[in-house]
Amino acid sequence: MPTDPRGLRADAPLLDAWLRFHEKPPTPFTIPGHKQRHDLVGDVVAGDVPLYAGLDTMKLATGVLAEAEARAARLWGADVCRFSTGGATHANQAVALAVAGDGDRVVVSRTLHRSLLLGLVLAGLTPVWVRPEVDPATGLPLGVAPTTVRRALADHPDARAVLVGDPSYVGTVGDVAGLASAAHAYDVPVVVDAAWAAHFGFHPALPRHALQLGADVVVTSAHKTLPAWSQAALVLARTARVDPARLDAGVEATATTSPAGAILASTDAARALLERDGEQLLGEALAATRAARDRLRAVDGLAVLDGAGVDPLKLTVVLAGTGADGNVVEQDLLAAGLPVESADRDVVVAVVSLADTAATLDALAARLAASVERHRGDPRPVVGPAAYTVDPLPVLPPRQAFFAPSEAVPLDRAEGRASAELVAPYPPGIPVLAPGEEVTAGTLAALEHARAAGTRIAYAADPELTTLRVVRP
Structure with a gap:
């Protein structure tokens, strides 16, 4: 029987709804098709409770999702909050649909995540x-x-929104x-x-x-x-410059109609934990x-990202000064469990969360130092970032080219x-x-430069970059 160890x-x-479902399990004639039986495919389905006819009734009569989202909105100081069971990928696409329409211009950071690019494609x-600026060191x-x-x-005074990613994947923080x-x-x-x-x-x-810093949507x-x-x-959104009805429409248009209740319940639980015990756990x-x-x-030659412009909870190191290959270091870390x-030739990125402890971080640092x-x-x-040697030359709208x-x-x-x-070399x-x-001579030179340096090529259909996907004439 599932428990609530932190109350x-x-x-x-x-x-609470997820726990009550397990405390008084029904005999459901609804989806999901495993019907809460673990003797068919095993415990892989344990904890899988739907939102509809699970955490709430099929008609959502109790409003537990709306109440949980309202609590999250209050915690973050937002006017509106929507939970997603499709990750930030779904959320970014929903927001792209909400802030502008087909053909509109938006200012976008060139460090966009793939999900945001697809949001641009979906919204036209x-x-x-x-x-972004780049640290030369x-x-x-x-x-x-x-x-x-x-x-x-x-x-571009007709631009409808500004979309950026911050902090970056490696933990650097912008203004x-x-x-x-x-x-x-x-x-x-x-x-x-x-x-x-x-x-x-x-x-x-x-x-x-x-x-807190003035953004409209996060x-x-x-x-x-x-x-x-x-x-x-x-x-999470403030609605002075964003239409809440359109944001809701964007969320619903791109979301599953069978949201996983366990994901929703864990989001709610994580919010409650952050609100009550977050400062203590994060401090540790x-x-x-x-x-x-x-x-x-x-470690001699190892550059460790730190300082005011870095997320204190992200552990990113640059190995170029040590001569060690991050891909080989990663194999040592994998062998040690x-x-x-992320790891490529020059950079290793370790994600730290409020679940980590001195013991877990000490083990990682010791193994990483020994491997280097x-x-x-x-x-x-x-x-250096190869992309900075290339000026983008748009010849087709992103959606037209994508499809x-x-x-x-x-x-x-x-x-x-x-x-x-x-x-994107990463x-x-x-x-x-x-x-x-357009693929230009400068583009090809930049890609070859990144490939020769051992940089990981993200998102490309052919990660070895022997081919590129291009629009047929």
């Missing part, structure tokens, strides 16, 4: 790209400068308050994909969250730094992360063609190509 159910209506939006993105956004809005000020001067909303920042604003040592993942099920996410995780950073900083979020020493080689220069008939062609025959896909995750952009 959260009184403050989490969806968690035309991006005005803005690039590490080659990692620092965030889009407010002056860059202000310039883009001045050049969200400055971005909000720049956008609001043109009376357009700022949407922040803060998938990695559900913990921001809930400990004095952490940055404030994006709504998308965040409850399953990244909070203890929720995979695919748990939230959309932050202290452990600081200790791990100190240990790794003692310590998988990390084992595989130490000649220091090499940091690979157009396409073909895979050898890389050396792609020049002059319109890309049908997103290609890190720093800045696309060299987006759908609808």
